[in-house]
Amino acid sequence: MTMKNMSNSLLTKVMAFLLMTFTVLTFTVTVLSFVLIKTYDIDRNPEMAFFKSNLCSDITTDYAMEAYNGYFMQYISSSADQQSLEDYKQYYSKENTNFFFEIKDESGKTVLSNYTDQYGYKIPFAVGKDGYTITAYVRKDISASDDYLFPYDLYNFAYKTKSLLIPLASISLVISILIFIYLMCSAARKKDHDKLEPGFIDKIPFDLLFLLIGGIIVIAVLGVQKVGMALYAEYMFEGLIMLFSFGFAFIFLSLMALIVSFAARVKLKTLFRNTLVFIVIKFIFRCVKAVFKFIWKILSKxxxxxxxxxxxxxxxxxxxxxxxxxxxxxxxxxxxxxxxxxxxxxxxxxxxxxxxxxxxxxxAISLGNLNYRIDNRYMLSDFKKHAENLNNISKGMSNAIKEKMKSEHFKSELITNVSHDIRTPLTSIINYVDLLDRQNINDATSKEYIEILKKQSARLKKLTEDLIEASKATSGVITVSMEKLNLKEILNQALGEYSTKFTQNDIEPVLNDFDNNIHIYADGRLIWRVMDNMLENICKYSQPGTRAYITVEQQSNRIRICFKNVSKYKLNISADELMERFVRGDSSRTNEGSGLGLSIAKSLTEIMKGVMLLEIEGDLFKACLVFDKV
Known part of the structure; x- marks a missing residue:
């Protein structure tokens, strides 16, 4: 398991929650201790700080009331129970309590006391209608295990650790902030992946979660307050501290769960959408929309x-x-x-x-009935004008279609006639040059002329064929039969056909590995002509001793076929200019190309609902064909 996965694991987050609860509790306790020290001047007068506190006063008052109403009343009673008196005497002995008292009558005579010692706190009470006065004392040297001992030790502990409070509070605060940042960053993240994903608590509607956790916190606060007051009344300070610690931890964990869930929802962008208010509003909106849709459906009919x-x-x-x-x-x-x-x-x-x-x-006009005429008699003026405009549009479209059909017919006849008129004399020239070549002509100059004639007539034939094909492609007279084609079979067959030419030109073709089941919609005859032009272009213009890369990439529902090669000539023109007819680059004017290959390939690709793109980077030439994926 990587460190990143560990940081997003559930165990790490739980440990972070518990550690943050402890550090925040530590920070709270240290701050309260610091306030206590400053309030009761513990740092200046630690010995008397406890005796000046309200807590000492409350405990002393309770002891005094109990001593008077219990022990003293039993003591002066004529029917006093000796065993009870012995129990009181033992309870108020020096070994069992740090509280001692003396009760005097109106004359100032001491009627009852338990013991005397040096005291740190004294308080007189006038109790009852008979004039008795009880004076309560708290022993200065608190050693007996009674209600005074624990708070007294707590005050002493606060004094002894006062120098550690500020560093401890600072460290706790820093650690708490760091853990809080970690919890915010790891919210909605799982250990197996970086993708944001809601947890169980994050799927609960946020307003419902807020009310639920808020209610739990309120109940917990009220419960802690009620039980805490009962424990304080009995001076059960150990239980009070445990109650405060566990109550604080529970409330803090509940609050942190709400905050972390809030952060997760903000990241997931579901803070408002995953609320009961939003769900109810969305439901009402859907109901209203359905009603209006129903009404509109009725009205539409x-x-x-x-x-x-x-x-x-x-x-x-x-x-x-x-x-x-x-x-x-x-x-x-x-x-x-x-x-x-x-x-x-x-x-x-x-x-x-x-x-x-x-x-x-x-x-009627939109459905192709261009002879339809709107009867605009007895119409309002604006409607009548609009009807006339529609009638005129119908006439104009009818005339335009007739002209278009006439132009296409003329173009088709022209291509056919020109093709026949050019090919017939050209074929004769080629045949006669071939006959001359077969004659036993010994003159070197004559042989050279014959070779030039053969080469130029072949070039003229190629140019004528390309010109006629380009004209057919741009005029749209080519019949297209779209079908499902296996791209790997087409490329392998094309590369096989050109293997000899690649070897002759010292070019190494490299086809990337792609899925055998990639199919495109295209015309088999036309796509072969496009591939032929692309590979022919590579053989003619690639730098010998280099590689030509043919790559196939899937892009959602499109297939991209790219041909990349290093040109042996300087590509001193832009990609747009290179796509134009009869353009090959100045350095390649002397070769056998017609300059129509790319233009023909582009036109044929567009006829098959594809796109052809060219890119030039220095001497790197890149042509890409993009077709729809089946």
């Missing part, structure tokens, strides 16, 4: 005329109610309003009928 009549009827009904309320049943304004409503309904119906005519005409 109603004819336009009836829709207008319904809307006018609804508005008129509201107006009638308001008029009855405002006119208090007066007939004259209601009659005038009724006449106006009839006029409005008539005009609206007439306008709607005009609109229905125009709508039907537009639909």
């Amino acid at each position: 109603i004819p336009v005329l009836w829709k207008v009549l319904l809307i006018i009827g609804f508005v008129s009904f509201i107006e009638l109610i308001l008029m009855l309320f405002m006119t208090r049943g007066s007939i004259t304004p209601i009659a005038l309003w009724f006449i106006m409503r009839i006029v409005v309904v008539a005009l609206s119906c007439f306008a709607v009928l005009n609109m229905i005519k125009i709508k039907k005409g537009g639909e």
Whole structure:
């Protein structure tokens, strides 16, 4: 397990929660201790600090009341129980309590006391109607195990550790802050991956979680307060400290769980969406949307005329109610309003009928019926003008289509005629040059001329074929038969066909490894012509002794086929210029290329709903074909 996985594990987070609870509790206790020291001046007068505290006063008061109402009342009673008196005497002995007292009558005579010693605290009480006075003392040297001992030791401990309070508080605070930052950063993260993922508590609606944890905290605070007061009344300080510690830990952990969940929701962007308020609002919105959708669905099936009549009827009904309320049943304004409503309904119906005519005409024209004409007689002026515009559009489109068809027909005939007229004499020239080449001509100059004729006639034939093919591709007269093709089979077959040319030109083709089941929609004959042009371009213009890379990449629902090679000529033009016809680069004007290969490949690719892209970086030439993935 890596360190990163360990830092996001559940065990690490639980340990961080517990450690932070301990450090925050330590910080709180040290701060309270510091406040206690400053409040009761423990650092200046540690011996008398406890005796000056309210706690010492409260304990002494309780002891005094108990001594008077219990021990003394039993002592002066005529029916006193000797065993009870012995028990009281033992209870208030010097060995068992740090509290001692003396009770005097009105004359100042001591009636009852337990023992005398040096005291650190003294308080007189006038108790009862019979004039008795009890004076309570707290022994200065607290040693007996009673209610004074634990708080006295606590005060002494605070004094002894006062020099450690500020460093301990600082360290606890720093550690708490660091752990808090860690918990915030690790919120919604799992140990197996970095992807944000909600935990169990993060799936609870946040407002519900807030109310739940808030309620638990309130109940815990009230419980700690009630039980704490009971423990304090009995001076059970050990139990009070344990109650405070566990109560603080429980409340703090609950609060931290809420804060960490808040941080996780902020990261996941679900803070508002995962709340009961949002869920209820979303449900109400869906219900309202469904109602409106249902109403709209019903209205959409109603004819336009009836829709207008319904809307006018609804508005008129509201107006009638308001008029009855405002006119208090007066007939004259209601009659005038009724006449106006009839006029409005008539005009609206007439306008709607005009609109229905125009709508039907537009639909007919959009479906290809260019001979359709809208009858614009008896229409309102604006509707009549719109109907005339639609009729004119229909006429214009009809004329444009006729011209387009005439142009395409002329273009197709021109390509056919030119192809025939050029190929016939060119074929004759090639045949006669071939016959001359077969003659036994010994003159070296004549042989050289014949070779030039052969080379240039072959080049002219290639140029003618490319020109005719480019014209067909751009004019759209090529028949396209789209089908599902296996890309790996096409590339392997093409590379196999060009293996000899690659060897002759000292070029090493490199095809990347890709899925055998990648298919594209294309025309088999045209895609082969495109691949042929791409590989022919590599053989003609690549630097000998280099590699040509053919890569296939998947990009969502698209397939990208790239051909990369290092040019043996300076590529002194841009990619856009290189895509134009009869452009090859100045340095390659002397070779056998026509400058139409890339243009033809681009046109054929676009006919098959693909895209061809060129990139040039120095001498690196890159051509990419992009097709839809099956």
